[in-house]
Amino acid sequence: MQFDVVSVRQSTHASESRCKDAVITLDTDMAGNREAFNPAELLLAALSACMIKGIERVTPILKFSLRGVEVHVHGVRQDVPPRMESITYEIVVDTDETDRRLDLLHDNVRKYGTVFNTVAPGTELSGVLRRKVSL
Known part of the structure; x- marks a missing residue:
């Protein structure tokens, strides 16, 4: 590809x-x-798009039911040398699936994302996938 x-x-x-x-x-x-979007924001947008696309790819395979997904990404830039020092994310899934199935979805996002796996080796990359809390 x-x-x-x-x-x-x-x-x-x-x-x-x-x-x-x-x-x-x-x-x-x-x-x-x-x-x-500036270049750093584009990188964070690409990462979040990668996560959402990964979820779209695996939900039919896992027969995972969801109503929506939202990704929040925060990056911290280091000045010298200029680079993205750390990135944290929160994936919020609107679903009735079990916590075990949410963990499985998160594992797939981390394992099979092209942008995720490109960014991860050079950046402190961490985050959570959680269920959307209904009010």
């Missing part, structure tokens, strides 16, 4: 990345651009 993305500088304030029929505006402004 191969992937191709093309990114082009639009101005001093933003750039664009294109893939297939999709376009994402990038924050490449040195002062920041609140209307776009």
